[in-house]
Amino acid sequence: MNELKSNFLANMSHELRTPMNSILGFAELILETTSQSEVINFANYINRSGRRLMDTLNLILDLTKIEMGMLQIVYAPVDIIELISEVVNISNQ
Numbered sequence: 696m697n698e699l700k701s702n703f704l705a706n707m708s709h710e711l712r713t714p715m716n717s718i719l720g721f722a723e724l725i726l727e728t729t730s731q732s733e734v735i736n737f738a739n740y741i742n743r744s745g746r747r748l749m750d751t752l753n754l755i756l757d758l759t760k761i762e763m764g765m766l767q768i769v770y771a772p773v774d775i776i777e778l779i780s781e782v783v784n785i786s787n788q
Contacts, residue, residue: 701759708756712749719745 722745725738760766 697762701762704755705759705763708752708759712752712756715745715749715752719749 719742722738722741726735726742729735729738757766
């Protein structure tokens with residue numbers, strides 16, 4: 696049952712990520728091609744919300760990979776100051 700759940704979550708995550716990539720791509724195109732401030736505000740909102748949803752979907756996919764034993768851990772150096780700065784900036788938006 697656990698494997699069935701993991702497979703379902705992985706499939707749903709993939710199926711949701713594909714259209715989300717299109718939505719984010721079109722939001723970026725709008726930002727690059729318009730100078731109307733109201734449209735830019737809408738596109739920025741779409742972009743921020745879409746990225747948040749994409750991050751959530753990626754976390755779900757990672758969780759299912761962990762549960763299925765398919766996630767490879769890669770150790771890499773991290774700039775902790777930069778990472779904390781990004782986290783603080785994201786939480787302030």
